[in-house]
Amino acid sequence: MTSSSDIGLYVHIPFCRRRCHFCAFYLEIAQPDRIAQFHSALIQEMALHGQHNFLKGRTLQSIYLGGGTPTALPADQLASLLRQIRATWPTSPTAEITVEAHPSYITVEDLRVLVEAGFNRISFGAESMNETDFAPIGRYGQVQDTQRAVRVARDAGLSNINLDLMYGLPGQSFQGWLTTLDSLLTLEPSHVSCYALTVEDGTRLAQDIARNLVVRPDELLQIDMESAAERILTEAGLSRYEISNYAKPTYPCRHNLLYWTGGEYLGLGPSAQSYLDGTRFGKVADLEAYSTCLNDNRLPMTDRTTLSPSEQQRDALVFGLRLLHGVPLQAITAAERDAEINGLYAQGFLEIDQERVWLTPLGRRYADSVAERLF
Numbered sequence: 001m002t003s004s005s006d007i008g009l010y011v012h013i014p015f016c017r018r019r020c021h022f023c024a025f026y027l028e029i030a031q032p033d034r035i036a037q038f039h040s041a042l043i044q045e046m047a048l049h050g051q052h053n054f055l056k057g058r059t060l061q062s063i064y065l066g067g068g069t070p071t072a073l074p075a076d077q078l079a080s081l082l083r084q085i086r087a088t089w090p091t092s093p094t095a096e097i098t099v100e101a102h103p104s105y106i107t108v109e110d111l112r113v114l115v116e117a118g119f120n121r122i123s124f125g126a127e128s129m130n131e132t133d134f135a136p137i138g139r140y141g142q143v144q145d146t147q148r149a150v151r152v153a154r155d156a157g158l159s160n161i162n163l164d165l166m167y168g169l170p171g172q173s174f175q176g177w178l179t180t181l182d183s184l185l186t187l188e189p190s191h192v193s194c195y196a197l198t199v200e201d202g203t204r205l206a207q208d209i210a211r212n213l214v215v216r217p218d219e220l221l222q223i224d225m226e227s228a229a230e231r232i233l234t235e236a237g238l239s240r241y242e243i244s245n246y247a248k249p250t251y252p253c254r255h256n257l258l259y260w261t262g263g264e265y266l267g268l269g270p271s272a273q274s275y276l277d278g279t280r281f282g283k284v285a286d287l288e289a290y291s292t293c294l295n296d297n298r299l300p301m302t303d304r305t306t307l308s309p310s311e312q313q314r315d316a317l318v319f320g321l322r323l324l325h326g327v328p329l330q331a332i333t334a335a336e337r338d339a340e341i342n343g344l345y346a347q348g349f350l351e352i353d354q355e356r357v358w359l360t361p362l363g364r365r366y367a368d369s370v371a372e373r374l375f
């Protein structure tokens with residue numbers, strides 16, 4: 001678990017070689033000149049944060065390079081970025097240092113450079129282990145790329161390997177999902193994230209569904225797929241610790257636990273979010289505006305909101321209920337508590353004991369609305 005002194009750093013690398021049809025993240029297609037522009041702005045962003053001493057000398061317990069696809073940048077550039085981070089902020093010698101990667105675009109040489117630099121966790125977007133699932137979601141690559149990437153990551157010295165999966169893909173059957181889970185387990189990941197496919201406005205997937213080119217995800221099938229994933233992954237020794245996340249003992253993602261336990265983090269890069277000293281703020285989601293601000297020696301901050309104690313309590317509840325062990329009873333506002341808890345318990349959304357409240361499998365499907373009712 002996290003403690004109040006834990007603090008994390010997130011870096012958003014806003015590039016991919018192509019955009020998957022379901023993806024709504026802020027990113028652009030990787031081009032050398034844009035990467036160079038981003039990299040120099042990011043170095044300046046770190047320098048300015050260092051000068052302003054935002055982290056007040058606190059030690060980083062986790063560093064997470066996400067995106068986008070961080071490995072769209074050359075491995076030696078990522079290594080130099082990590083050196084720069086460590087030169088700017090004290091970093092725990094036991095910090096969890098993650099890089100997200102696309103399995104089709106990583107070599108054993110890249111992985112050696114990354115491990116040598118200090119990355120000790122890698123997260124691959126596998127999405128499915130059945131290639132016929134890829135075309136409708138515009139996911140580039142082959143299943144054998146994932147198998148090769150995990151093997152070479154392990155050979156390079158990484159034991160903490162996450163694989164992301166999505167379920168409810170267009171045309172994916174229940175049996176196909178079981179096959180994907182079985183095939184994934186042969187790779188022996190230490191951590192698996194399973195996300196139900198959702199259709200975000202403005203994506204190519206939303207357009208394809210509107211034109212009847214692709215079928216909309218079947219939510220009832222997704223519920224069955226989620227239950228099957230829990231059973232199969234748990235039997236394989238990967239415990240579910242958060243709505244979408246499973247890990248072997250000692251391998252829950254420390255960085256993401258910061259988000260779910262009200263921990264603090266600084267986000268760098270366009271669109272990155274931060275939470276420090278009770279204040280949430282973002283960085284502008286536009287590479288041009290981001291670079292212009294930093295060239296001007298200004299931090300590209302946006303949407304700054306200082307949370308009242310009551311808002312902090314609400315956020316702690318919304319995020320904390322995502323964890324399988326839930327939240328302490330005291331996290332729930334006393335005046336509202338008894339009637340709502342009893343109602344949600346009677347409806348099968350909550351479990352409760354003397355100390356904690358947590359979501360049932362049914363409650364997990366409606367986690368946000370349950371949290372709203374409790375606050």
Ligand code: SF4
Nearest residue numbers: 016019020023067068
């Ligand atoms: S690789 Fe990941 S970040 Fe890039 S477009 Fe696909 S889903 Fe989005």
